[in-house]
């Protein structure tokens with residue numbers, strides 16, 4: 069459904085309580101399922117990606133009860149096939165579930181959306197083969213043939229295309245007979261905070277993780293604790309609301325911003341400050357006040373690559389050029405985000421040029437028009453952000469925000485209409 073992005077009548081002011089983190093929710097669900105006694109996830113994100121994770125656990129025979137944002141994962145006697153897992157377009161489902169399903173007894177078949185079949189996957193499947201699993205295929209669709217356990221041990225992978233390859237193996241590694249040692253060999257691993265999140269959560273689940281050597285992670289074999297997980301707000305999803313303040317000289321507060329976190333989205337604080345915003349972390353939450361005119365930025369987004377669409381949208385509205393670097397691998401995200409951002413910005417009369425590992429954006433006056441989302445939630449929200457300032461922007465598929473934020477349209481309308 070084509071959606072008319074509301075233009076802001078003036079500086080956007082308001083408070084937006086964003087739902088729980090996708091990355092924390094889906095890790096907590098996996099770790100609860102890997103604990104024989106299950107676990108409880110509170111403040112969980114409810115969205116397509118997290119509903120797909122719940123469905124995957126159930127397909128593997130794990131009892132899961134969902135009540136609003138509380139998910140109770142019950143005790144079970146091991147994973148069992150035959151099972152069919154729909155990964156949708158979720159990187160966390162297609163990468164995190166196979167290492168868990170490799171522990172199942174029976175056949176587990178995986179598939180997903182048309183574009184999901186092109187997302188890089190072979191690294192995880194090859195690693196599972198090295199660790200003792202039997203897998204047919206190198207990308208979606210593929211099938212795992214499990215016998216109820218996995219040897220585990222050491223494996224060397226090239227994780228330069230996605231940090232999720234490392235996270236996937238570490239999340240399940242404690243339950244392998246020999247645990248797991250993952251060594252990365254290749255160009256630098258992107259999105260490192262997400263691996264730190266994985267390491268922190270695996271330790272919190274009771275397993276010993278040695279990450280003392282660069283590019284090597286070892287998870288010792290152990291049982292996992294049945295525990296309660298409390299999910300922080302999704303800071304990457306928050307960036308688009310903070311961006312509304314940045315783009316319009318407004319003031320937006322996101323409550324419950326954690327004082328310390330492994331979420332990559334926390335990186336938005338430094339980025340917005342460099343673009344000229346005032347950024348305050350207070351007892352009320354994170355408060356961003358936009359300047360009269362944003363400054364351009366030269367920034368390496370390698371560690372915080374999922375922020376690229378928000379930063380690119382803001383860069384189109386700045387007073388000077390911007391260079392976004394270090395994110396070649398986001399060509400393998402929900403869509404080729406570098407190509408998509410360049411095409412959509414240029415389609416509205418802007419000037420965005422793809423480089424080998426990013427974008428150069430020179431602000432020019434933009435006009436209204438159709439902004440394609442490519443089934444990518446962050447492309448859709450980037451279009452909404454541009455449309456705040458540029459009249460007549462329409463997003464072709466705002467519904468794809470359901471991937472991580474089904475309430476986006478309502479939250480956005482409430483914020484943009486709000487002058488408090």
Ligand SMILES: O=C(O)C1=C[C@@H](OP(=O)(O)O)[C@@H](O)[C@H](O)C1
Pocket residue numbers: 090091092159160229230231232235258259262373374
């Ligand atoms: O582990 C995770 O939860 C994620 C890791 C990152 O993936 P990449 O390393 O592929 O960028 C990030 O971009 C994605 O949105 C979520």
Ligand SMILES: C=C(OP(=O)(O)O)C(=O)O
Pocket residue numbers: 157158159160374401402446472
């Ligand atoms: C890259 C992203 O998602 P996924 O978990 O599907 O990789 C994202 O949300 O920006």
